[in-house]
Amino acid sequence: MDVNASDWLVPTVDAELDACSNYTEAWLWLSSLQPAYLGFISVVGLVGNGLVLCVFYLQRKPCTVADVYLGNLAAADLVMMTCLPFWAVTIARGYQWDFGEVLCKLVNVAISMNYICSVLFLMLVSVDRYLALVKPMRTSRLRRAAWAKRICLGIWSLGFLITLPTLFFRTLMFVEDPGVDACILAYPHPAWRLHHNITRNVFGFLIPVLVVAYCTCHIVVELSDRGVLWFPGVRAERKATYLVLAVLAVFLFCWTPHQAMLFLDTLDYFQVTPGCLWGHVLDIGIQLSTYLAYSNSAVNPFLFVIVGKHFRRRAKEVFGKTLNPWSKDMSYLTVSFTSINRLNETQRISIDHLKKSGLKETIS
Template sequence: MNMDVDLDGLFLHNSTYDYDVDYEYKEDFESRGSQAVLIPLLYSVEFVVGLLGNGLLLAVLVQKRRFWSVSDTFIVHLSVADILLLVMLPLWAAQAARPCGWCFNGFLCKISGAVFNINFYCGILLLVCVTVDRYMSIVHATQLYSHKRPHLAHISCLVVWLISLILAIPDWVFMVAKKYSAQERTLCVHKYSQSGTDWKLVSRLLHHMLGFLLPAAALIFCLSCILRRLLGSSKGLQKQRSIMVLLPLVGVFFLCWMPYNITLIVDTVRSSPKDADDPEGSLKTALMATSALGCLHACLRPLLYLGLCGNFRKQILATLKCTAVETESSLWELGVGEEVLPDQGPEGQQLKQMTDVDHQTAPSADEWTNTPSSGVTCSTPEGV
């Protein structure tokens, strides 16, 4: 009986297997799959809701053009900046959803990157202008903008747009459609040359300092002074309407943009040349998600107006019903350009009381003509 065992076939078919090259981790696949679904879905919702809300907002402002106020000037510029951002959202949604990534030309890449930062700069700087006006009016009883000088509001908005365009110059220069051979995808990213590494630091510092930290410090200082003045005032409840919409606007702006700016600061500190060739690193993924969250404010701002401003709701309903409603009162209750008188001291209150007593004791014109005094009746001749 032959007891030999033939092991030749077993060793002939033995071969090595490179798991690093041929095996795709399930977690990475699921991560890319979730990005390709969630981020385009978020961009699509922001695009539809934002265009609808800002479209109705501009329609209301067009109907109200005969009673244009200083607040309307800032609202229009904020809405225009939001619409420019919303138009670019389908391009970024396509980049996240399509396997090829950025399938458009490099010029659209530069435009989309510049518009993204222009919207951010315009949003925070215009809020600074409105907040400074409220600070000067409530705390110092000085009007920065007024109905008698509407050109100052237009000049301020033009200066804001100019500053935003200047701060967005690095996006026009360094935004390119870069192809990554390892992932076989093309992405719209910043590409700095080896000799231009300092330009990345300069552009990031400009964004962090001039675009975020300094305006944020101005907003926090002005709003804290306003709230302290209103809380310590006997007429604070009457004056709170002037910032009833301003506080939610600033709060929503920071809630939407704070995660992106914090992630960008971390990326600036921890960035290395190796990270430039890794488009799917943890920080890159975080920047993509937080930038989508930052764009959410473009569709939330009209919803804030709709929920907080009663006059704006009435005008929206009139627009949808195709009926004309003319009102000279403010739609937004921002109080921009409206004078707020300072609190009166003891002397002013005493003078006000004396004035009220005089008005109460002084007879009116009808009393002078119909009330007898010292037996003499004062009457008005007929026909007069």
């Protein structure tokens, strides 16, 4: 019996040791891909979110409540894209942070705020679509642009408060093994890691997703009801809702794996799944899921263009005038030249008439 047990145990241990020895190779391979990937999504996200904000800011029509929330979502994504190049450079230099301790704190606070604020803005825009389609006859302060701006200010403040531990505990520290000055999250007690994971899982995902799921279920029911289209303005609200649903779906696709990894990391804190192999798989999984989550900020602008018909129309109006600023002047000049030509033609006809009348001396 003991012989059989040892026969099974030895291959298991050998496999685990092989996995642990291959961990460094896997990490180096992942680190070699990260700088290029972060640089790519940063460029795409900066351009895309910048254009989205320009459309919302330069459009003539007043912003709706959904525009306010989606504009703040684009602003949060833009902040994220601004911060990622710092980490692209750092990873390319072997995790050597050369930007000082102040930027070490601020960059990571901004990245953490992006996630919290993004999911809360998406929750609010989902609630707005719920009120617009499911409760179209009810008037609510939540459907006023002025109140939406105040709520957004509160969301930014809440995101900053939630990320205060990052501000306090992110620091620049020399790490002996790689021999670099690394920007790390140095918690004073391991329990802070548990607090970080639970806060993100519960307040940054579970509660907002439950609210979004409730609103989305009712929205889908209303979208399938053709009778609701007879209400004034509901047809336009319906078109805008498709954009919101697409943004929500992509958000869940990009961020759910990261939330699952945080939950598994919490289980690892309680040593529910001990072992070298599990710890290394979890480390790699958290890295991969994190960068999938970051890509959400670069994808959102494309959803505005692909799904949002109203947004495309507004973008054409804004950038059509921006890219052709001389259109009004050219139209004015065209009208002026036409008027002058008509005046000259009239004068020419008058002169010919006078010549025929023998009054050449009068006009010479």
